[in-house]
Amino acid sequence: MPAHSMLSRLTPRLISGLLAAGLALTALASPLAAEERPAKELFGAKRLPAKMVSAPYGSYAKGCIAGAVAIPTDGPAWQAMRLSRNRRWGHPNMIALLEQFSQDAQQLGWPGLLLGDISQPRGGPMLSGHASHQVGLDADIWFTPMPDHRMSAEEREKLPFTSMLDKSRFLTVDSRRWTATHARLVMKAASYPQVDRVFVNPAIKKKLCETWQGDRSLLGKVRPIYGHDEHFHIRIKCPEGAAGCKPQARVPAGDGCDKSLAWWFTKEPWEKPKPKKDAKPVKPWYVKMSDLPKACGTVLASASPSSEMEVTYQGNGGTSTALAFSGNGGDAGSSIESVIAADTALPAIVPIPLPRPFQ
Numbered sequence: 001m002p003a004h005s006m007l008s009r010l011t012p013r014l015i016s017g018l019l020a021a022g023l024a025l026t027a028l029a030s031p032l033a034a035e036e037r038p039a040k041e042l043f044g045a046k047r048l049p050a051k052m053v054s055a056p057y058g059s060y061a062k063g064c065i066a067g068a069v070a071i072p073t074d075g076p077a078w079q080a081m082r083l084s085r086n087r088r089w090g091h092p093n094m095i096a097l098l099e100q101f102s103q104d105a106q107q108l109g110w111p112g113l114l115l116g117d118i119s120q121p122r123g124g125p126m127l128s129g130h131a132s133h134q135v136g137l138d139a140d141i142w143f144t145p146m147p148d149h150r151m152s153a154e155e156r157e158k159l160p161f162t163s164m165l166d167k168s169r170f171l172t173v174d175s176r177r178w179t180a181t182h183a184r185l186v187m188k189a190a191s192y193p194q195v196d197r198v199f200v201n202p203a204i205k206k207k208l209c210e211t212w213q214g215d216r217s218l219l220g221k222v223r224p225i226y227g228h229d230e231h232f233h234i235r236i237k238c239p240e241g242a243a244g245c246k247p248q249a250r251v252p253a254g255d256g257c258d259k260s261l262a263w264w265f266t267k268e269p270w271e272k273p274k275p276k277k278d279a280k281p282v283k284p285w286y287v288k289m290s291d292l293p294k295a296c297g298t299v300l301a302s303a304s305p306s307s308e309m310e311v312t313y314q315g316n317g318g319t320s321t322a323l324a325f326s327g328n329g330g331d332a333g334s335s336i337e338s339v340i341a342a343d344t345a346l347p348a349i350v351p352i353p354l355p356r357p358f359q
Contacts, residue, residue: 038286042300043124047086049311050122050302054092056135057295059246060235064296065123065136070312071095077102078113079146081156087117091136093239094118095313097194098139108184116140116231122299125287140231143182161230164204171203171265183208189234190221197251199225199233202264209257219255224264244295
């Protein structure tokens, strides 16, 4: 049938519908439309890592990770918490460190580690909670010791945090909860050469400054930050040879028990910003793909492994299969648009924890 005859039989309503559908498809395929979607939605929708060589790209608070591996939910000396978040992914260096740290912690008299958030399968901005934890080189450790039984998934979701602070007093450690073993645990984390920083609440840093009798040169790695009274945050250095990883500035010289710590005990860090007169409402701003390293587009679009088990850390320093992946991203398309088309459903928004460091 001639084309003009086919067009003549189309009703105005059908023509209008076809035009609308065409415009919608054009908008979906448009790079601009892709850029308007927050990066946290794109990364938060990924349930498995990129099938690539393990490598972090960008900075701790603005980046992503290729070839992440998962730490098992249970180990001889650890249990992973809040499993619904799907945030037990990290660079192999971080996962290996956590395994070693869990064993060393038991030697200190600590029953075992409760592991909090590490990173999403492909890193990147998170749907809620953290500003950092984007490149698989950060990990949260609860101040609550591991119980003497393997917890169910429900227990891991509902077990409350335990603050180390006396809530009736300003920035004061609760001596009924804080013990010498807590102090040894934090300082052991700081002792590893690959660890760059350990973030804790300012009150905990002050307590360590006042009481630590061991190697005080390590105290400089322990950095005060908002929150972090229920857990501490380990950050490791960029892996050797990781050209795409942006390191944080070096920790200042000294033990950090100085004016920089005293500042946290003034009013300034806790004052609410004063509203400017006649200031217009600020529109919400979200990190977009254009704000991240270009490599993150490839990480996001890369093929996934066949299963989580394939990329779960083997333990005892073993090599994950992720290390054997080629870096060509598989046969997946490299465009952000293909990722959007593949991920139409997002996981439920998880509870928002206390503030995390931005750098």
